[in-house]
Amino acid sequence: MFTGIIESVGKVKSIQPKGGDIRLTVESNDLDFRDVKLGDSIASNGICLTVVELGSNYYAVDVSRETIAKTALESLKTGDMVNLEKAMLPTTRFGGHVVAGHVDGVGVVSKLQQDARSIYIEIEIPQELAHYTATKGSITVDGISLTTNLVRENIVSLNIIPHTAQVTNIAKHWLVGNKVNIEVDIVARYLERLLNKSQSGGMSSANPQSQITEAFLADNGFMK
Numbered sequence: 001m002f003t004g005i006i007e008s009v010g011k012v013k014s015i016q017p018k019g020g021d022i023r024l025t026v027e028s029n030d031l032d033f034r035d036v037k038l039g040d041s042i043a044s045n046g047i048c049l050t051v052v053e054l055g056s057n058y059y060a061v062d063v064s065r066e067t068i069a070k071t072a073l074e075s076l077k078t079g080d081m082v083n084l085e086k087a088m089l090p091t092t093r094f095g096g097h098v099v100a101g102h103v104d105g106v107g108v109v110s111k112l113q114q115d116a117r118s119i120y121i122e123i124e125i126p127q128e129l130a131h132y133t134a135t136k137g138s139i140t141v142d143g144i145s146l147t148t149n150l151v152r153e154n155i156v157s158l159n160i161i162p163h164t165a166q167v168t169n170i171a172k173h174w175l176v177g178n179k180v181n182i183e184v185d186i187v188a189r190y191l192e193r194l195l196n197k198s199q200s201g202g203m204s205s206a207n208p209q210s211q212i213t214e215a216f217l218a219d220n221g222f223m224k
Contacts, residue, residue: 004096004145027058046143048101072179081169096145132184140183
């Protein structure tokens with residue numbers, strides 16, 4: 001589990017084909033590797049990946065064909081910068097939102113311009129993910145926990161403050177046309193499942209009186 005607060009920006013050291021999938025090696029002189037061990041998870045551009053090789057300033061992960069197909073990882077090149085976050089600890093300050101590191105789809109940066117000191121960005125996300133987003137809601141883009149300005153159809157608009165731009169790969173590597181990894185708010189997914197269960201008449205045996213409806217969600221601030 002992650003929070004979407006980026007700890008460091010790493011650099012892709014190598015991308016090696018390996019038995020039909022790939023081994024990705026990322027180096028960073030800023031990420032503290034002292035508490036990382038083989039088998040731990042590191043979110044790399046928002047993708048939860050398992051460390052299979054570890055050095056003093058690098059780690060390597062094996063990436064399956066499924067992950068390659070469902071993320072923007074296939075567009076990565078040696079030398080590209082990636083956002084890094086180690087899995088959260090019980091004592092971690094929770095500064096972002098609940099991020100699983102399970103990418104839901106790939107978005108495309110469709111607009112990028114300076115807006116006073118911040119950067120205004122529009123991202124076109126897959127149509128099937130649009131209903132999981134909401135104005136002033138949370139979304140994870142390349143592993144970064146961000147708050148949406150506005151959602152219209154499948155376009156999400158964001159304002160990136162200078163600090164976020166500087167400590168992530170946004171300032172140097174986000175360009176119009178670039179692909180980015182999208183993870184929607186996990187709470188929205190569970191609410192959808194509960195709502196569908198209620199509408200179809202399915203009720204949990206543990207709570208047979210559950211009456212979660214669209215009206216209930218709207219009355220309690222979950223829908224607009």
